[in-house]
Amino acid sequence: MIMFLGGVIIVSIILRVWQLSGQSFWIDESFSISTAQSIIEHGWPVVWRSSLYHYLLAGTSIFVGYRMLSVITGVGMVGVGYIIAKKWFSPIVGLITSVLFATATIEIAWSRQARMYMLLQLCFWLSLYLYQQYRQKNIQWYWPILLTIITISIHEFGIALLLFYFWYEIIKKYSPKLVLIYIISTTILTGLVYHFIFPVTPYVNYWWHYLYYFFTTYYVFIVLMCIGIGVAVKQHKQLVYWFISILLGWLIILSFIVPLLQYRYLFIVLPIMYIFSSVGIVWLWKKSKLVVLLAVIILIWQNQITLIPKTNYWLESDSVNSPFTYKSITPQPNFKAAYKFLSDYPNENIITPYPSIHKLYTGQLPKSALFISLTGGTYPDRPDKDTYTGVPYQTPQAGDVVIVDDFAEQQITINNKELLWEDVNSAPWSGLRIYRILAE
Secondary structure (H helix, E strand, C coil), rough: CCHHHHHHHHHHHHHHHHCCCCCCCCCHHHHHHHHHCCCEEEECCCCCCCCCHHHHHHHHHCCCCCHHHHHHHHHHHHHHHHHHHHHHCHHHHHHHHHHHHHHEHHHHHHHCCCCCCCHHHHHHHHHHHHHHHHHHHCCCCCHHHHHHHHHHHHHHHHHHHHHHHHHHHHHHCCCCCHHHHHHHHHHHHHHHHHHHCCCCCCCCCHHHHHHHHHHHHHHHHHHHHHHHHHCCCCCCCHHHHHHHHHHHHHHHHHCCCCCCCCHHHHHHHHHHHHHHHHHHHHHHHCCCCHHHHHHHHHHHHHCCCCCCCCCCCCCCCCCCCCCCCCCCCCCCCCCHHHHHHHCCCCCEEEEECCCHHHHHHHHHHCEEEECCCCCCCCCCCCEEEECCCCCEECCCCCCEEEEEEEEHEEECCCCEEEEEECCCCCCCCCCCCEEECCCC
16 A cells, blocks of 8 residues: 555656646746745845745745745645545545545646645645644644644635634534534624725625536536545544535635635635545445546546646636636746747847746846736726836837737737737637837
């Protein structure tokens, strides 16, 4: 069993490091890297919008590069998933859970990004596991507190752990069958408190967005998960209801409290899906091996599981044809190819909405930048400069070379332009173009 787990970990490493530098840095990665660079350049001060993740990124990037921190934590999640599922269910469930963590495409994709989500998922689940172990009197109280503090310092979403611990206590003390009432009542109270503290935060309703994404993307996993829940609840009722409360509760919080729609925010609770799917697979294997094989084939065909290493991984976005007017967008333009083209182009003033990307590929900041709203919303007063780099916003002039992706072109109008280069990326919202501004 240890040898099998070792083989799974080796596979997970290969899938995560394969041509790791081949995929272009995308916009959000540049923000993480820019913050880490500021920490290094300014002698490790407290930098605006920095978190524990950015300090760790600043340290590890010096030795192993910007994406390796996520690779390490992604591989770590394979081991943690095994330990948790083995402890809570059985060794075979633990092994299958480790396989799902190693090969799940979304886990691989985020393990190859210079973003905090992989580290957040790892610490989030270590914290949940340690809290449950503390309540079972297996460890001291300070371990879950330490991991909770670390998780919150990585991302403010870690605060949700406090709510999940509260649900654990009321499920343990009162009827687990009332879990939906617990979820709805405490989520409403959380929303009221949140909007009282931040009164300018808009009320939102993304319920159907998240359900649409969840059921259309993970429908095979959902079937396996439901089977696993039905099997596990017979012996692990309290634990099963706690997991259900975490999954549904987080879905409700994202839908009605968190003002920005991003499917990546579901990432921290996806381990629930993998763990219960593993329980379902173990049960199904005893009933019909053919059904399990068919499920695995569909998961591979739907690109939910990756067995052959790839260079490029799409991150989650609504398709252009999704049934919503307001869509979740995760653009991944091929900036690497664009700046390779510009390296052979006459040296003119380059302007872009993403000065931190420009610095990644040229080593220096542009003189000016184009303003766009990264959230798709509007600012009461447009800022004068980019938050991450301090580059001032200006309107492009004749002779400037402008780099814009699909997302930016939805918000700005560029007249009198000559198309110099274009990349029609098949990933949603990820097309990229380079224009030269002509004289009036």
